[in-house]
Amino acid sequence: MSEPRATSDLVEIPDDDYGDIPRETLIGLYHHVRLARELELRLVSLFKQSKVVGGLYPGYGHEATTVGSAFALGPGDVLLPLHRDLGAQIARGQPLKYIFAQYMGKATSPTGGKDGNVHLANPELGIVGCISHIGAMLPVAVGISYAGRVLGRTVVTMSYIGDGGSSIGEVHEALNFAAVLDIPFILVVENNRFAYSTPVNRQYRCEHISDRAAGYGISGVRVDGNNILAVYAAARRAAERGRRGEGPTMLECETMRMMGHSVHDPAQYVPRELIEEGRRRDPVARYERYLLRHGVLHEADVPAWTERVAGEIDAAVTWAEQSPMPEPAEAARGVYAEGGSGRTLGGGV
Numbered sequence: 001m002s003e004p005r006a007t008s009d010l011v012e013i014p015d016d017d018y019g020d021i022p023r024e025t026l027i028g029l030y031h032h033v034r035l036a037r038e039l040e041l042r043l044v045s046l047f048k049q050s051k052v053v054g055g056l057y058p059g060y061g062h063e064a065t066t067v068g069s070a071f072a073l074g075p076g077d078v079l080l081p082l083h084r085d086l087g088a089q090i091a092r093g094q095p096l097k098y099i100f101a102q103y104m105g106k107a108t109s110p111t112g113g114k115d116g117n118v119h120l121a122n123p124e125l126g127i128v129g130c131i132s133h134i135g136a137m138l139p140v141a142v143g144i145s146y147a148g149r150v151l152g153r154t155v156v157t158m159s160y161i162g163d164g165g166s167s168i169g170e171v172h173e174a175l176n177f178a179a180v181l182d183i184p185f186i187l188v189v190e191n192n193r194f195a196y197s198t199p200v201n202r203q204y205r206c207e208h209i210s211d212r213a214a215g216y217g218i219s220g221v222r223v224d225g226n227n228i229l230a231v232y233a234a235a236r237r238a239a240e241r242g243r244r245g246e247g248p249t250m251l252e253c254e255t256m257r258m259m260g261h262s263v264h265d266p267a268q269y270v271p272r273e274l275i276e277e278g279r280r281r282d283p284v285a286r287y288e289r290y291l292l293r294h295g296v297l298h299e300a301d302v303p304a305w306t307e308r309v310a311g312e313i314d315a316a317v318t319w320a321e322q323s324p325m326p327e328p329a330e331a332a333r334g335v336y337a338e339g340g341s342g343r344t345l346g347g348g349v
């Protein structure tokens with residue numbers, strides 16, 4: 001049995017201390033963070049045209065957190081994104097066309113048009129679909145890692161929770177179990193200052209959510225969630241720790257929700273100065289400035305990137321728009337295991 005850990009390992013990654021991130025990764029992050037921004041803007045626009053058939057919970061403002069964290073995973077790892085994490089989906093390789101088809105309820109979507117919402121998965125890419133009940137995904141994530149261990153493999157799992165969701169009982173159960181068994185699980189806490197309309201000072205009494213990590217005896221890390229390189233570097237370290245058998249990490253990313261809880265919410269409860277501060281910290285513009293400052297990107301390259309990103313989004317939207325709606329006869333297919341396995345628990349429970 002391993003010794004309890006007394007420290008929370010609270011680390012703030014200083015600006016520009018990102019280690020040796022190769023140029024290819026820097027550019028990959030740029031491409032995905034820009035795609036994440038355009039993807040959400042286009043979905044909002046499609047929603048306003050009544051082409052999105054379900055709810056939409058934009059992650060506008062979270063792009064550095066979602067893309068930066070998921071980009072740090074390796075091929076055999078598993079991602080369990082939450083409602084605001086389309087950036088994580090695309091960083092993991094989820095094709096844009098599937099995302100648009102999903103939100104339009106098309107037959108070609110990952111749920112075959114049975115859902116027009118956040119529940120899209122992609123087993124080949126190691127993406128488990130969002131579970132709507134906040135907190136319920138985390139025991140599943142920890143269980144996936146644990147199952148990997150039973151099968152003799154190290155599977156790092158990464159899942160997400162909001163500042164509000166971090167108070168739910170299942171978060172405690174998942175973290176405590178993962179801590180005791182040194183499970184390689186990364187919990188990305190998206191602290192975007194509001195749980196729907198409830199501000200953070202009405203949600204928790206500790207200074208930072210990551211301070212709670214010490215209580216579990218796990219590593220707690222806090223980063224500026226609008227700084228993509230800080231998020232990426234911290235998530236990489238967390239994954240490496242997990243692979244070395246050093247257990248779970250709570251990675252708190254301080255960000256700002258720049259739209260309402262969902263598209264129908266104008267967020268009038270958010271003070272203007274917070275929105276203005278969020279705009280100044282905009283993760284996409286900020287990363288672009290960083291790349292220009294360090295000569296990774298040149299002013300002259302930016303329009304071509306803008307065109308490329310818009311072109312990829314246009315192609316995916318066109319594909320989704322041209323896709324058929326599902327056939328009514330398909331509605332029940334895939335809902336239950338075909339034929340049933342005939343297996344029951346214990347004495348027929």
Ligand SMILES: Cc1ncc(C[n+]2csc(CCOP(=O)(O)OP(=O)(O)O)c2C)c(N)n1
Nearest residue numbers: 084132133134162163164165192194195196
């Ligand atoms: C158990 C449960 N309660 C309530 C909801 C409805 N709901 C979905 S998101 C949300 C707000 C969550 O806030 P937070 O965890 O801070 O994440 P954010 O939406 O700000 O990213 C609520 C209340 C839900 N999906 N599950």
